[in-house]
Amino acid sequence: MNMQEATRLMKNDAATLATSSNSQRNEALEAIALALAANQTSIFAANARDLAAADENDVSPTVKKRLKFDESKLEACIDGLRQLQELPDPVGRVMLERQLDNDLNLYKVTVPIGVIGVIFEARPDALIQIAALCIKSGNCAILKGGKETAQTNRVLFDIIQASVKRTGLPENCLYQAELHSEIDELLACDESVDLLIPRGSNKFVRYIMDNTKIPVMGHSSGVCHIFVDKDADLAKAMPIIVDAKTQYPAACNAVEMLLVHRAIAADFLPQLASTMAEVGVTLRGTADVAQIIDVEEMDAEEFGTEYGDLVLAVTLVDDVQAAIGHINTYGSHHTDAILSENGDTVSRFMRMVDSAGVYQNCSTRFADGYRYGFGAEVGISTGKLHARGPVGLDGLVTYKYELYGEGQIVEDYVSGKKSFHYKDYKNE
Amino acid sequence: MNMQEATRLMKNDAATLATSSNSQRNEALEAIALALAANQTSIFAANARDLAAADENDVSPTVKKRLKFDESKLEACIDGLRQLQELPDPVGRVMLERQLDNDLNLYKVTVPIGVIGVIFEARPDALIQIAALCIKSGNCAILKGGKETAQTNRVLFDIIQASVKRTGLPENCLYQAELHSEIDELLACDESVDLLIPRGSNKFVRYIMDNTKIPVMGHSSGVCHIFVDKDADLAKAMPIIVDAKTQYPAACNAVEMLLVHRAIAADFLPQLASTMAEVGVTLRGTADVAQIIDVEEMDAEEFGTEYGDLVLAVTLVDDVQAAIGHINTYGSHHTDAILSENGDTVSRFMRMVDSAGVYQNCSTRFADGYRYGFGAEVGISTGKLHARGPVGLDGLVTYKYELYGEGQIVEDYVSGKKSFHYKDYKNE
Numbered sequence: 001m002n003m004q005e006a007t008r009l010m011k012n013d014a015a016t017l018a019t020s021s022n023s024q025r026n027e028a029l030e031a032i033a034l035a036l037a038a039n040q041t042s043i044f045a046a047n048a049r050d051l052a053a054a055d056e057n058d059v060s061p062t063v064k065k066r067l068k069f070d071e072s073k074l075e076a077c078i079d080g081l082r083q084l085q086e087l088p089d090p091v092g093r094v095m096l097e098r099q100l101d102n103d104l105n106l107y108k109v110t111v112p113i114g115v116i117g118v119i120f121e122a123r124p125d126a127l128i129q130i131a132a133l134c135i136k137s138g139n140c141a142i143l144k145g146g147k148e149t150a151q152t153n154r155v156l157f158d159i160i161q162a163s164v165k166r167t168g169l170p171e172n173c174l175y176q177a178e179l180h181s182e183i184d185e186l187l188a189c190d191e192s193v194d195l196l197i198p199r200g201s202n203k204f205v206r207y208i209m210d211n212t213k214i215p216v217m218g219h220s221s222g223v224c225h226i227f228v229d230k231d232a233d234l235a236k237a238m239p240i241i242v243d244a245k246t247q248y249p250a251a252c253n254a255v256e257m258l259l260v261h262r263a264i265a266a267d268f269l270p271q272l273a274s275t276m277a278e279v280g281v282t283l284r285g286t287a288d289v290a291q292i293i294d295v296e297e298m299d300a301e302e303f304g305t306e307y308g309d310l311v312l313a314v315t316l317v318d319d320v321q322a323a324i325g326h327i328n329t330y331g332s333h334h335t336d337a338i339l340s341e342n343g344d345t346v347s348r349f350m351r352m353v354d355s356a357g358v359y360q361n362c363s364t365r366f367a368d369g370y371r372y373g374f375g376a377e378v379g380i381s382t383g384k385l386h387a388r389g390p391v392g393l394d395g396l397v398t399y400k401y402e403l404y405g406e407g408q409i410v411e412d413y414v415s416g417k418k419s420f421h422y423k424d425y426k427n428e
Numbered sequence: 429m430n431m432q433e434a435t436r437l438m439k440n441d442a443a444t445l446a447t448s449s450n451s452q453r454n455e456a457l458e459a460i461a462l463a464l465a466a467n468q469t470s471i472f473a474a475n476a477r478d479l480a481a482a483d484e485n486d487v488s489p490t491v492k493k494r495l496k497f498d499e500s501k502l503e504a505c506i507d508g509l510r511q512l513q514e515l516p517d518p519v520g521r522v523m524l525e526r527q528l529d530n531d532l533n534l535y536k537v538t539v540p541i542g543v544i545g546v547i548f549e550a551r552p553d554a555l556i557q558i559a560a561l562c563i564k565s566g567n568c569a570i571l572k573g574g575k576e577t578a579q580t581n582r583v584l585f586d587i588i589q590a591s592v593k594r595t596g597l598p599e600n601c602l603y604q605a606e607l608h609s610e611i612d613e614l615l616a617c618d619e620s621v622d623l624l625i626p627r628g629s630n631k632f633v634r635y636i637m638d639n640t641k642i643p644v645m646g647h648s649s650g651v652c653h654i655f656v657d658k659d660a661d662l663a664k665a666m667p668i669i670v671d672a673k674t675q676y677p678a679a680c681n682a683v684e685m686l687l688v689h690r691a692i693a694a695d696f697l698p699q700l701a702s703t704m705a706e707v708g709v710t711l712r713g714t715a716d717v718a719q720i721i722d723v724e725e726m727d728a729e730e731f732g733t734e735y736g737d738l739v740l741a742v743t744l745v746d747d748v749q750a751a752i753g754h755i756n757t758y759g760s761h762h763t764d765a766i767l768s769e770n771g772d773t774v775s776r777f778m779r780m781v782d783s784a785g786v787y788q789n790c791s792t793r794f795a796d797g798y799r800y801g802f803g804a805e806v807g808i809s810t811g812k813l814h815a816r817g818p819v820g821l822d823g824l825v826t827y828k829y830e831l832y833g834e835g836q837i838v839e840d841y842v843s844g845k846k847s848f849h850y851k852d853y854k855n856e
Binding site for chain 2: 011012014015016018019098100104106113114194195209210213215217233235236239240242243244247324325328348350351352353354355356357358359360361362363365366367371372373383384385386388389390398399400401402403404405406407408409410411413414420422428
């Protein structure tokens with residue numbers, strides 16, 4: 001079956017899946033949890049084959065760490081499936097209930113988006129989580145994982161699909177793409193696919209965004225800033241900067257650049273230099289920074305760079321306005337923080353920085369669906385429309401307007417024979 | 429100033445506009461209302477020049493009717509500006525307030541989208557309404573109206589811009605594009621423009637969608653269906669069909685095709701034929717319809733056609749499932765209705781039809797922001813993401829996450845030294 005056919009079948013089944021109840025979808029999640037536990041031997045055997053292949057192909061240690069799927073990861077996945085069952089149904093939530101006139105009632109109700117394609121990194125737990133989020137939200141999903149986990153993913157997908165079918169959800173609600181060439185086929189399925197969520201390298205996400213008419217949710221880069229204001233509490237500042245840079249330098253929510261208020265530069269920069277040296281972070285700085293501390297010198301050309309490594313860029317700014325301007329110009333609208341105790345300055349920063357996350361006095365690394373308490377996340381969006389920031393179940397639904405009448409026609413309202421009498425019973 | 433420069437300046441001012449208060453934005457709306465009233469002589473004089481040019485250029489009567497801007501239209505616009513001031517501030521609404529841990533508080537807050545480009549038909553009232561909606565929602569806007577209203581729009585825009593500046597909103601928050609060539613320039617400004625809302629012919633909207641990387645909100649066609657179920661109350665059915673087809677045949681929410689349950693075809697079709705003949709609607713029907721009544725015969729190739737005229741296509745379907753399948757395959761996901769008194773059938777239709785509006789027993793012509801009680805609409809979206817159906821102020825905002833801490837770092841939560849204690853104070 002080619003991708004066009006697969007997604008067309010899925011489009012049909014999407015309407016049926018949209019009528020499923022929360023308990024049916026939860027039953028499917030529980031069936032997956034039980035089947036995963038029952039089939040761990042074959043799952044770990046497949047994972048061992050992936051790991052052996054990774055050894056042969058000199059795959060990097062980071063990737064190997066991600067693709068290794070052991071008992072603790074399986075257990076975490078099963079826990080996640082149970083937690084997801086506890087979350088309220090994202091589908092069928094009434095956002096607006098309005099009487100337009102007697103016997104003419106309008107409802108704005110959440111519904112699944114329909115058919116979603118998710119392309120993700122070589123992590124078997126990602127396959128399970130993404131499939132589970134799509135099922136919980138009533139969406140059909142095309143799943144394409146990293147090639148390094150091909151064996152594990154095949155076994156996992158078969159378990160998931162069989163469980164879903166057994167609980168009576170539509171047959172075509174999940175599809176696993178295994179070939180890299182299927183990604184380009186998927187990009188052309190704009191008739192049937194409603195949304196693409198690519199995860200992975202910036203270059204890859206950019207490629208997806210540039211080569212499809214399907215709406216894309218995600219982020220092609222994570223260039224996060226921290227602005228150290230003149231009114232910063234430096235005792236708080238240093239641990240936050242260390243955490244934001246070193247806790248997981250490859251993460252999209254790691255800090256890439258510090259903007260330091262010029263008034264505190266002489267005091268602050270030497271402390272920064274000494275702390276960063278201790279934790280193994282290389283500092284790069286503009287000329288004004290280089291006059292105060294010893295850094296690799298950089299110029300404005302480098303602003304907006306995502307190092308994804310133990311490298312931190314530093315520049316000086318005159319005030320919060322300049323910091324905001326810098327962030328809105330060079331940032332990636334992901335997550336940016338201000339370290340300051342001054343309420344007015346903070347309020348200005350929070351309002352004017354055009355990013356999915358704007359933080360005061362805490363690490364940018366908090367930008368994450370789990371940490372926000374969303375139960376799970378399907379990705380982080382730096383787009384402004386539909387969903388922004390960490391995307392949980394809420395980002396996987398849209399809404400429709402249902403209008404129930406008793407024979408009403410518009411002409412009666414245009415002619416003045418009747419008139420609207422709005423009455424809201426619910427309006428979020 | 430070229431479009432790239434204009435939108436870049438706008439992007440800067442967008443951050444400032446985002447900090448404006450509701451009362452400042454309302455003041456600007458009131459200033460516009462007063463200035464429009466004070467300058468009506470020059471507005472009507474400009475409109476007379478547009479009308480004279482339209483006569484010279486043999487512009488169609490429909491377009492002339494739209495571009496004529498008289499006292500009653502001006503009054504309606506001024507009323508609209510006053511109503512908009514009464515609506516609650518769409519910006520700064522707290523959607524989620526969650527304590528993640530002691531002194532670590534997350535807020536999900538609505539914010540303006542930023543810079544929006546709206547391209548609209550030759551209607552002076554549209555210019556006023558769209559500018560007002562953008563101001564109320566704190567968005568910067570590039571406005572491009574139809575060329576037939578160039579003189580009127582120039583006068584109106586100058587009045588609006590001067591009023592906005594006078595009330596202290598940023599200088600570059602509005603820009604009027606006057607040349608058709610500026611549309612293509614605008615399409616290339618994906619660095620600065622966050623959203624495009626094109627209104628107009630299907631072909632034009634499709635062109636916009638196909639030629640920009642900027643997200644587009646709108647609809648390229650309005651192919652609405654009515655399914656006449658076997659359990660329809662035919663006394664209600666006929667007035668609804670007449671209204672949906674004839675009340676404004678060129679509107680995107682006019683019905684284009686009837687799907688008639690085969691079980692009632694013999695009874696219903698002759699009544700339909702006679703009523704449609706009375707109101708001047710030409711019926712086109714598939715072969716099974718043509719066996720029962722006299723119609724222009726059509727085949728499946730014609731399904732999904734938007735006539736925009738007093739023409740109505742008819743076909744027979746076996747049941748609600750077939751009707752749903754037809755609508756999801758050939759419809760434009762705009763607005764589709766079922767006429768039925770059977771609760772189960774209706775519920776199935778409401779859930780499974782994948783359209784922005786799904787209606788029971790009323791005219792498709794109700795699909796409109798004013799009729800839904802939104803105060804105003806900037807357009808109707810058939811996309812599924814962000815905003816769907818008639819788009820009012822709610823569709824012109826997005827949200828950001830604000831996180832306020834006291835020095836918290838992620839490592840403490842990863843290491844187990846601290847743990848999250850979620851507590852929701854608000855969660856919509």
